[in-house]
Amino acid sequence: MIKKIIFDYGGVISYGSRTDALAGILKLDQIQREALEKRLKHPDIKKAAVGAYNKEFVSTEIAKVLTDITYNDICYAIYLASQPESKMIDLVIKIKEDYEIYLVSNSIPEYSEYILDHCNHLFDGIYLSDKYHARKPTDLFEKIISIDESFFSNSIYIDDVRANLHLPQTYGAIPIEFISYSNLIENLTELSIIE
Template sequence: MIKTIIFDFGDVFINLDKENAIKNIFNLLQIEKLSEEILAVNNLYEQGLVSTDEFITFYLENFPKLSRQNLIDAWNSILLDLPEHRLKFLKNLKATTNYKLILLSNTNELHIDWIKENISIYNAFKNCFDAFYLSHEINLRKPNANIFEFVLSKNNLNASECLFIDDTSEHILSAKSLGIHTWNLNPKHEDVTDLSKVKPDLF
């Protein structure tokens, strides 16, 4: 029996424009693909293992024509909106069920700062959760199994009693390997508000 629902954030609640963001970064840096070094620094930043200043300095040192603000704007261009209907769904889920609700997101300080400034319903959204984990704050990231083990341990959860919802198949496979139930949501065709249709046994 499911007792806890663990949600991803990006493309589950907040809409993302991944293709446009990649295009913006490529155009800004005048590159055709991200190097192993860039990917490694991005991952470290997402885990909070390098600071925002260190992250920005890395780019400015490697791309001297780059300005700090242009980099930040391109980096944040992945972020779109958090639709009201998803907040309404979440509030209703909290009010009408006994599920423990947890958010587990790979994110970084620049993105969260942008969200806090530009998404007016962010605080109301965050308040719906019993626990709220951002990768850069806990120094762990999906799909590594230890981030799921951290959530299970921190909240005294049994994997078999948890449902994890994420749009990235790699993250889903990692959760499944620990015995967590999953829904690999496809943001092009599905919405998190379809939960009762996808998992009718939950209601």
């Protein structure tokens, strides 16, 4: 019996890649987009996602490669890219009537601030990589299991990254790879979560 639905944030609640979102908001040309993408793949950004740096670190790092865009515009773009899709919020609110709803996500401090300030009320619990100093697909899940070994039992786990689905499934979650909103609705309907 399903008791909880567990969502990833980036790529699911706010779907699409963060790089694509930022590039679109900032109206980057191809050269700028490639510079942004390269910077976001840098090991220091991965460290930010486990809480190694302060809130402004990622914005500052992006500003180093997008020198013709103001720091304030970069911060605002990150804010906009952090926002959830309205259809996903409506879905979370709908299923929250019958299920516990959790969020488990790799997150940089700028995104985490937005999530905690604006989305906290939607979830029964939130596990963000920068707050727990561990990233998916392994370390963050293992930290959660060390806190509550039955966390993934009787649950559905939704993530857009296939590699992140294995460990929750091992611990009892029904995995759903997020491909699109309509595909998610089909999966949740098949599982009788929604009608």
